[in-house]
Amino acid sequence: DSGVTQTPKHLITATGQRVTLRCSPRSGDLSVYWYQQSLDQGLQFLIQYYNGEERAKGNILERFSAQQFPDLHSELNLSSLELGDSALYFCASSVAHITDTQYFGPGTRLTVL
Amino acid sequence: KNEVEQSPQNLTAQEGEFITINCSYSVGISALHWLQQHPGGGIVSLFMLSSGKKKHGRLIATINIQEKHSSLHITASHPRDSAVYICAVRLNNDMRFGAGTRLTVKP
Numbered sequence: 400d401s402g403v404t405q406t407p408k409h410l411i412t413a414t415g416q417r418v419t420l421r422c423s424p425r426s427g428d429l430s431v432y433w434y435q436q437s438l439d440q441g442l443q444f445l446i447q448y449y450n451g452e453e454r455a456k457g458n459i460l461e462r463f464s465a466q467q468f469p470d471l472h473s474e475l476n477l478s479s480l481e482l483g484d485s486a487l488y489f490c491a492s493s494v495a496h497i498t499d500t501q502y503f504g505p506g507t508r509l510t511v512l
Numbered sequence: 513k514n515e516v517e518q519s520p521q522n523l524t525a526q527e528g529e530f531i532t533i534n535c536s537y538s539v540g541i542s543a544l545h546w547l548q549q550h551p552g553g554g555i556v557s558l559f560m561l562s563s564g565k566k567k568h569g570r571l572i573a574t575i576n577i578q579e580k581h582s583s584l585h586i587t588a589s590h591p592r593d594s595a596v597y598i599c600a601v602r603l604n605n606d607m608r609f610g611a612g613t614r615l616t617v618k619p
Contacts, residue, residue, distance in 0.1 A: 401556075442598060444607035455605030489555060498543045498562070498602065503555040 402426065403504035405490050411510045417478040420507045424471055424492030430454065431473040432493070432501060433465055437486035448473055449495065480511045515539050518599050518610035525617050531586040533613045535599030538580065546573050546584050547598040549612070555598075558584070589617045 402425035412418055424431050433445040435458075444457035448467035459465075462480075467473045477484060487506045493499035517536045525531055535544070546558040559566050559573040561582065566573050570589075575582040586593055594617050599610040 441611050442600070442609040444609075447605070457606050487553060491555075491557075498560065500560055501545075501557050503547075503557065506553055506555075508553075 401502040401504065403490060403492050403502050405488075405504035405507050407507060408505065409508050409510075411512065412480060413512055414480055414482060416480050416511075417476065418480065418509065420475040420477070420488050420490075420509075422473045422475070422490030422492075422504055424473070424490075425502055427494065428492035428502070429471065429495050430493045430499070431467055431471070432491045433459075433473070433475050434489040434491065435486045436489060436506075437483075442489075445475070477509070482511050485509055485511045514611070515608050516599055516601055516610040518597075518613050520613060521611065522614045523616070525589050525615070527590055527617055527619050529589050529617075531589050531593070531615065531617075533584045533597050533599075533615070535582045535584070535610055536580060537582075537599075537601045537608075539601070539603055539608075541580075541601040541603055543602040544575055544582050545600040545602070545607075546582075547600060549596040549598060551595065558597075586615075589615075591617045591619050593617050 404423045429450045432447045436442045445459040447455040465475045489506045490504045491501040493501045543562045548556045561575040570587045572585040596612040598612045
């Protein structure tokens with residue numbers, strides 16, 4: 400158990416809908432990272448938050464947004480969902496910096512029908 | 513061409529064998545990570561390297577910055593090492609991943 404929790408574990412929704420994925424980092428970790436893992440594109444880095452502020456941005460679509468709240472939990476919002484958004488979404492946390500060891504949550508499997 | 517290339521894609525070994533997985537990258541990096549993804553999907557960070565060599569138990573990771581190459585070695589492999597091993601490189605504030613190496617260790 401990494402100490403990082405993600406909810407829900409599974410999510411099934413329809414095209415055009417909006418969903419929110421939630422992540423709680425390990426106690427004491429200030430950074431949260433979001434990743435997408437799809438069958439055709441593998442793992443991709445989406446975005447990093449550090450202590451409530453956006454710190455780094457990867458391959459995140461404009462339809463996706465994230466935020467980190469004062470209690471350090473983070474949410475990833477996915478809107479206008481398309482079939483191709485079906486993937487595993489992982490959250491990870493680290494103490495502070497992007498070069499620190501990251502601890503991964505169990506992932507949320509999103510299926511868009 | 514992908515920025516991060518791993519080889520081999522698939523690897524089958526007998527228990528006890530020495531395993532090497534390779535990662536080559538084509539861009540300047542600030543760090544390289546080796547990740548392990550279990551059959552159930554969970555991901556564990558094994559190593560973060562910016563130079564030299566690190567060892568943890570039966571796992572050894574090396575990096576050669578000049579040659580843009582890293583290797584992950586597993587000594588005395590065991591069926592529980594069966595997983596996908598993923599190389600990831602950090603570019604300033606971005607991260608790129610290899611496609612992974614699927615390792616199967618047979619008893």
